Amino acid sequence: MHVVDAIGINDGYSVFHFIFLYFLAAFLGKYGFVIRDFNKYIYLSGFFSMTMVNTIISYLSPSSIDKLFRYNSPVIIFSAFCLFMFFKKISFQSKLINRVSKYTLGIYLVHEHFFIRPLLWGDIGVVQKVLSGPESFFVIRIIVFGILVFGVCWIIAYIISNIFNLAFNYFGNIFNKSKLFTMISSLLSLTRKAIV
Incomplete structure (x- = not known):
């Protein structure tokens, strides 16, 4: 663009x-x-x-x-x-819907990613497969391919999210134990006491 x-x-x-x-x-x-x-x-x-x-x-x-x-x-x-x-x-309350919906932004980002988008719309040809075939099954093809794309992108978003969480927790623990973190937290506590 x-x-x-x-x-x-x-x-x-x-x-x-x-x-x-x-x-x-x-x-x-x-x-x-x-x-x-x-x-x-x-x-x-x-x-x-x-x-x-x-x-x-x-x-x-x-x-x-x-x-x-x-x-x-x-x-x-x-x-x-x-x-x-x-x-x-x-x-309404639903653990399943909450679990699935937690990754909807990730699903959007995955299916619009510059590497995945050409695969979905070009190489795999989701749109061409939906548009081809008998007209009587057009709506069914839209639903089936929509669910397939959503499911595959959900799995990818789920994996990426868990990798980032593991990395964040790992590096967060390292940072928490570092001298820099101790120094920053003590400076913040001193500043808080000075303000109060």
Whole structure:
């Protein structure tokens, strides 16, 4: 991506759009919907409605697929908003979901990594495999390949996270036992006593 594209609009793949989405999500997280807050099922039906709109337009006009699935597409933004608000209104406890969701940022980073991305989308050809084949199994292929990519990336993120935790604990213990750590902690305690 060129530097000008990263700063400009670039179909939603830019710094400005990232900042816009960050502030939008922060606002929605704090205040909810702008006009009035709705039931979680209204948000879920809004998400499915926007998904159906995208699907129908994509089917009727295949040339518009590129524009419909851009990050700054109003349909995509509204779909994401509805899904965000739906999950914001759900409260449940699940050790399995917490364990899986703990690595979602890692999953995103792994599947977008400059080494993994060409493998997934080029060499292995996930998109080509989803698009090829009979149309009647299109949705099933999307779900199956989505789960496969998610699962493989989750395993990679899990392994990387555990390696980093082991290294952090190992070097943290070495640092805790060092004279430098003792000197810094004693300086901090003296500073704290002087302030108080």
